[in-house]
Amino acid sequence: MSSPPTAPPAPPEAPPQPPRRPGGGRAVLALLRNAWRGLTSMRTALVLLFLLALASLPGALLPQRSLNQQLVDQYFTDHPRLAPLLDGVGAFEIFATPWFAAIYLLLMISLVGCLTPRSLEYLRAMRQKPVATPRNLARMPHHAEGVVDGAPDEVLERVRGLVKGWRRAEREEAGGRSVSAERGFLRETGNLVFHVSLVGLLVGIAVGKLFGYEGQVIVLANGSQFCNTSILGYDSFRPGLRVDGTELDPFCIRVDSFAAEYLPNGQPEQYTAELGYQTAEDVRAGDTATWRADTLSVNHPLRLDGERVYLLNHGYAPRFTVTWPDGQQRTGEIQWQPVDTTTYLSQGATKFERPGIADDATRQRSSIAITGLFAPTSSGGQVVTSTFPDLLAPEAAIDVMRGDLGLDDGRGQSIFSVDQSKVDSGELVRVARENMVPGQEITLDDGTKVRFDDVTQWVALQVSHDPGQLTVLVFAILVLLGLGLSLSVKRRRFWVRVVPAGEDPDGRARSRVELGGLARTDRAGYGEEFDRLRAELLGPAAGTTAGTTGAPAPATSRQDGGD
Amino acid sequence: MPVDPMLSEYSDLLFKGALTVYVLAMVFHAVEYVSSRTRGAVPEKVAHEPAAVGARGTGSADLGVVGEENADVPPPPVSARKAGRSRADRFGRMGVSLTILAVLLHLGSIVLRGLATERWPLGNMYEFTSAICLAAMVAWLVVLQRTAKRTRGLRKLGVFVLAPVLILMFLAGTVLYAQAAPVVPALRSYWLVVHVTTVTLASGLFVVPGVASILYLMKRSGKPAGFTAKLPEADVLDRLAYRVTVVAFPMYTFAVIAGAIWAEAAWGRFWGWDPKETVAFVAWVIYAAYLHARATAGWRHVGAAWINILGLAAIIFNLFFINMVVAGLHSYAGLG
Numbered sequence A: 001m002s003s004p005p006t007a008p009p010a011p012p013e014a015p016p017q018p019p020r021r022p023g024g025g026r027a028v029l030a031l032l033r034n035a036w037r038g039l040t041s042m043r044t045a046l047v048l049l050f051l052l053a054l055a056s057l058p059g060a061l062l063p064q065r066s067l068n069q070q071l072v073d074q075y076f077t078d079h080p081r082l083a084p085l086l087d088g089v090g091a092f093e094i095f096a097t098p099w100f101a102a103i104y105l106l107l108m109i110s111l112v113g114c115l116t117p118r119s120l121e122y123l124r125a126m127r128q129k130p131v132a133t134p135r136n137l138a139r140m141p142h143h144a145e146g147v148v149d150g151a152p153d154e155v156l157e158r159v160r161g162l163v164k165g166w167r168r169a170e171r172e173e174a175g176g177r178s179v180s181a182e183r184g185f186l187r188e189t190g191n192l193v194f195h196v197s198l199v200g201l202l203v204g205i206a207v208g209k210l211f212g213y214e215g216q217v218i219v220l221a222n223g224s225q226f227c228n229t230s231i232l233g234y235d236s237f238r239p240g241l242r243v244d245g246t247e248l249d250p251f252c253i254r255v256d257s258f259a260a261e262y263l264p265n266g267q268p269e270q271y272t273a274e275l276g277y278q279t280a281e282d283v284r285a286g287d288t289a290t291w292r293a294d295t296l297s298v299n300h301p302l303r304l305d306g307e308r309v310y311l312l313n314h315g316y317a318p319r320f321t322v323t324w325p326d327g328q329q330r331t332g333e334i335q336w337q338p339v340d341t342t343t344y345l346s347q348g349a350t351k352f353e354r355p356g357i358a359d360d361a362t363r364q365r366s367s368i369a370i371t372g373l374f375a376p377t378s379s380g381g382q383v384v385t386s387t388f389p390d391l392l393a394p395e396a397a398i399d400v401m402r403g404d405l406g407l408d409d410g411r412g413q414s415i416f417s418v419d420q421s422k423v424d425s426g427e428l429v430r431v432a433r434e435n436m437v438p439g440q441e442i443t444l445d446d447g448t449k450v451r452f453d454d455v456t457q458w459v460a461l462q463v464s465h466d467p468g469q470l471t472v473l474v475f476a477i478l479v480l481l482g483l484g485l486s487l488s489v490k491r492r493r494f495w496v497r498v499v500p501a502g503e504d505p506d507g508r509a510r511s512r513v514e515l516g517g518l519a520r521t522d523r524a525g526y527g528e529e530f531d532r533l534r535a536e537l538l539g540p541a542a543g544t545t546a547g548t549t550g551a552p553a554p555a556t557s558r559q560d561g562g563d
Numbered sequence B: 001m002p003v004d005p006m007l008s009e010y011s012d013l014l015f016k017g018a019l020t021v022y023v024l025a026m027v028f029h030a031v032e033y034v035s036s037r038t039r040g041a042v043p044e045k046v047a048h049e050p051a052a053v054g055a056r057g058t059g060s061a062d063l064g065v066v067g068e069e070n071a072d073v074p075p076p077p078v079s080a081r082k083a084g085r086s087r088a089d090r091f092g093r094m095g096v097s098l099t100i101l102a103v104l105l106h107l108g109s110i111v112l113r114g115l116a117t118e119r120w121p122l123g124n125m126y127e128f129t130s131a132i133c134l135a136a137m138v139a140w141l142v143v144l145q146r147t148a149k150r151t152r153g154l155r156k157l158g159v160f161v162l163a164p165v166l167i168l169m170f171l172a173g174t175v176l177y178a179q180a181a182p183v184v185p186a187l188r189s190y191w192l193v194v195h196v197t198t199v200t201l202a203s204g205l206f207v208v209p210g211v212a213s214i215l216y217l218m219k220r221s222g223k224p225a226g227f228t229a230k231l232p233e234a235d236v237l238d239r240l241a242y243r244v245t246v247v248a249f250p251m252y253t254f255a256v257i258a259g260a261i262w263a264e265a266a267w268g269r270f271w272g273w274d275p276k277e278t279v280a281f282v283a284w285v286i287y288a289a290y291l292h293a294r295a296t297a298g299w300r301h302v303g304a305a306w307i308n309i310l311g312l313a314a315i316i317f318n319l320f321f322i323n324m325v326v327a328g329l330h331s332y333a334g335l336g
């Protein structure tokens, strides 16, 4: 439907020719050439598109590491035999496997190899004159003829007016003249823009994968700060392949407050966090005194020059103060983890090392951890659960543990729980269990006081850096425009042949006019345009209806291609 | 944001009303189909043949390139039509009228939903599915209207378009039904409105080519003979599939891009291979393959039709399976 005007169908479809025998070099060349032809054929493109679709599908059906490691682990537990096999072919990280990359890279190569000759062909066709008027216009799908008043020159003048804006050529023919006109070249342009933009899109995505990063960090919404100075500042960090974390833009964020609005049924309506921030330029310029204000909310990230900061989640950080019998005091405030995403029942562990004691052993023995559950809106009663995510009636059900927390062991431990092995070994023992509301204080057996002071909110922020993003957006828009053009523009041709047809009884010249039309795309709709042109030239009633004059045609048929 | 219970009740009523009228319309179209004449006996069709043949046989440089146009043949002379209206014609007309009525009720139901919840009425599976059905039916009416002059004989296909739509609507009204309610914060965004609206429209549009492709394959196979004989020419079905697909595909492309723009604002990345995104990608690639197939020797007809059906399968799979079974960021579809 859209081969270049004069050439045989552009997408090279020729099956690879059998390689010829003679000479090693030649044979290799022939092989390469055939491989190239095969690769750049439409059929290969089709196969590769299929493969791409097929290869992506497991990405939706099997758990993926990039999305949820726990689900992958679960899969390993559920399918101990199958999972390692699947893992062997990268089924849990489909989109990072070499074979997935191979498919789309081949597709891109095929695309370039296919589209380059096609574009050259197209450029050539653009410069050439429209094809000569076929001898037998009656064989065109649209055809009409008639005799009209006026000398051929006058008729031709009218024709020129009608096909203004078309590419056209006039030719002298035996006995008369003909005009061939064509239109709709934008379709090719669109097709080209579409495919080239696909490559651009991929390049943009690749840039992002190489040089981008994504980091998550929890910040207390009480004026705490986070600065993007090193990977270590993050709770989790996913670097691009070429990111080592040494050249981060050193912007800073200060989270002043967080607010959530809820519907009566507990469904959140809106989250907002009030921020102050300093851009990397501010920091580099040494301007660390002023903070710019911004409000972060869901769907409204903070957009800095190179980074975007998102509000991903929130939660509660109960604040406890421990006063040891010797009067030493420590206040601890660390995020607890929401375990129920609708009621924000949270769990966590706030840990205190005893200060002011030089002796390691004693210090370790009298460290304190407060673990348990926190309900923003407590159900009340003995067993605390949460009934609402907002901070309406906060209550914490805590265990106070005393002993060795194992913080000096050099092993990392979860910030949300105590080291169970210390509990098992008896080095860490529970010394109290209590339900507490803010302001409440309990005294332990040794006189240590534990007070539940208050609750602070925390926010989970994500910092994203993707230098390819704008490129991707631009090419995505071009993809769309190209597609729109190529699918909506019709390529069509129109021919007019004018020969003198004697004179009418009054002695005025007359002309015989024959029209032909051919649409070269799959879309119907040319008929109306052709009819209009015909009516303009031959008058409304004149001529023959398109289609009904079709000459008996060679018995090619659409049916034969399909099977 | 409170929900207006009365409006939402009226919305539900209109939905049921629309469903009922669609059923009626389907019955009328079914009668039309059954009492329509077998293809070939209908005079209007005869006028098409030479055109189609002529297009294939242009003998020009284009020979062998797909899809020269051969559809736009002016209507047959009036004299060729039968005087008076056959039963098929009467039932067909009533079927269309009923469909129009049902579409209006359906539209009303969706608008009232939006008014009741004071938000864009595409916030859960019930609402998506209902809107997809509406889009499919509107697309169908537009096709009928635009082809009325040229390709007669499409109308009796109404029964085949209505059947899947009714199944979807029935599911929407029962399994998927969700009380009118506001949506979670992540779903409040203009891009989201743009995204779900276009994706819904495109999905609805894709139903028509999917159905046309299935009928095309049946027509080509010729089995069961009694049934397929009444179908329009294979060519007509093929073209119907193509013409609707080329409208739906760019719309779908736009919808995916809008979704990516929204995801960038909501989740911190424009694309993350979330299951929903993955299947959307798969569906997109399948429809790209369909358009390719139409320019590939040996794949133009039967192959392309299969691919189109596969595309619709992917769209439906994405709507139901992914939302209901596979957990992902997208799975706040308002179920359970």
Ligand code: HEM
Pocket (backbone or CB within 6 Å): A001, A002, A003, A011, A039, A040, A041, A042, A045, A049, A107, A108, A110, A111, A112, A114, A115, A118, A190, A191, A194, A195, A198, A483, A486, A487, B285, B287, B288, B289, B291, B292, B295
């Ligand atoms: C990245 C994968 C590709 C995608 C998603 C894709 C998608 C599309 C789409 C949607 C169309 C229809 C729009 C139009 O007619 O302009 C199309 C047409 C076309 N594609 Fe691709 N394509 C891809 C790769 C390729 C490759 C590798 C080739 C070459 C072998 C190719 C050659 C063509 C040609 C020649 C057309 C025009 C067909 C016609 O004349 O209608 N494409 N492609």
